[in-house]
Amino acid sequence: MSFSISVRIKKVSGKIGDSIPFPRYATIGSAGLDLPACLDEPLVVPPGARMKIPTGIAIEIPFKHVVGLVFPRSGLATKHGISLANAVGVIDSDYKGEIIVAVYNQSDCEYIVNPGERVAQLLFLPVYHADLETVEELEESSRGQGGFGSTGKV
Template identity: 60%
Template sequence: MQVKIKKLSEKIGKEFKAPTYATKGSAGCDLVACIDKPITLKPGEIMKIPTGIAIQIPSPAYAGFIFPRSGLSSKHGINLVNCVGVIDSDYTGEIICPVQNNGSEPYIIEPGERIAQLVIMPIVQVDFVWVEELDETERGAGGFGSTGKK
């Protein structure tokens, strides 16, 4: 599948890496902070970081999902505020990553630093049908912790 990508900054592909898969087995491609100077993110602080790109997903059967980078999360507590961002197939604006510092120390985001990853996945749009009752299942309405602790 081809996904159209538009540079919104001349730095992409020159000073900063364009979205790429790190290995042949990578599910996501890295997105970089398209900023002019380092930004210090204080503990608890939230900031919207531009990526300098926009994409066009060719079909509503797919969507883009923005995930945090595991290294930034596990080493520094840098995550996405919304946990996972969703890029609908009809959104063609800049990809912005709302990051939050959940760590205990300030973190400096450098220009061109990899801050998130983009994964394209299939989507199913369903028809919702109103009913009076749902079919019985083994679990039923059992919620949080209802299947036990192992």
């Protein structure tokens, strides 16, 4: 069984498809599209710094019940300390601007982002809008009154 949606993509930069590759799934089993850095030249990210990296693309998500989520790449995070400044980027269905990746260098070494380097990954997931109902009590759970972190190590 295959699930897919049609997402329209717009080149915001003429470099896309030329010197910078289109976003793509690296393997048939990849959950996310790799987002390349759309840069003219290498970008130095100093230790502890946050930088905005353009992707050169904008997308059109066709349904309000779908969101685009931008996640860090695990290899960049574990090998170089490069993660996303906002943990996970949210692309709402009504956002049509360029996708910008906000990276954060958590290491003590500078990192150089090269043009076309895969800096993040984009996943599409369903969205559920909640109808909030104010109540006086919530149903009991098996956790009882255990608070935040109560099921972790003792």
